[in-house]
Amino acid sequence: SLSKLGEGGVSEETDCSSSKLSIEELSGDSSSSDMVLFPPTPEHSPCASPRYFNAPQPSFWLEQPVQFVLPMEADASSYGNFVSQHQQQEPQNNSKNQSSAQQEQLPASPEVTSPPPAQCENALKALDSSDEAERREAMEWVSQEAWLLARSPVGCRVVQRALDVAVGGEDQLLIAQSLHGCVREAVASPHANHVLQKCVEILPPENLQFVLDELKGHVIVTARHRFGCRVLERLIEHCPTWQTESLMTEILDGASQLSRHTFGNFVIQHVLEHGTQPQRRVIVDMLLSDIQRLARHRVASHVVRAALVHCNMEDRQELVDAMRADAAELADLAHHHCGSFVVREMRRELRR
16 A cells, blocks of 8 residues: 555555565665655665665765876876876787787888988989089989988989989989888888889889889788888889789788778779779678678778779679668668768769
8 A cells, every 4th residue: 555655755554575675674774764765766775775865885985086186187207107007907918919910010211311402402403404414413413322312301302303304214223223122111211202102103114123022021011001002002003913913912911901991991992993803803802791881981981982983893783782782771871971972982883
């Protein structure tokens, strides 16, 4: 009966026999009349429940608020201790879970003594001069100091200009020879990578074999580098298929991770644009294995769009059918902030 409520809001006639424990047993105190219950309160509430106003607090309840001090507000020594403690708590085997390609790093380009900017500007003027002797003298200086110049902000412009104005292939080969044994270092340099790209664009493919040989076994880490991906793009554009076979093998073996990488995805898109049909098919099979997630990925969605543009009709239709297989997934994809662009490209494909 609910007609009579006793003190505390509990019915005096309520039968607690159906419950395993009574309120007194749950609270640990036989005087339940002093207990204040916050409605609605089931009779089987535990003693530590916040429904009981005067219930005993567990040990993890803090009677007084704790003042937390952010590390940025503390002094430098406290912040250093804070960082070191958290670094010690990181798992020891974190590096074991990473792939060898992610652990590998391109060699850092050491600091070099840059040539005087005025001397570089004079060399640029001499290379464009109509005086043959002056231009020849500047070309010889650039050929001798090519590697030093390539690693400086102004000097790399001088080397690129010398490659452009060189008459015949001898001067170009002399400049390219300065990069022998230094390709990976040039790839990592913010300046020398432009010189390496210019060499790939100008030199005949047979004179670029040293670049492919030095990058062999390091293609994945090169593709993931902000400058290295550009060098690989130039090689894919200008080198014949037979010469880039080993390069393409490494790229396609890592296509799944490269398609999700900020820089590596550009290399995969270049394979779709300039590669052979079997190479494109390998990438399409990788995309089909997880098309719904890749189409929503912030980076990989660009690879899906590139596949819808550059692949043949059969592969494009297979990608479209895979994304249209589930109407609910397609509707969600159309409203996704990344997948919506894929759906737009898919609609263009359907209009063709």
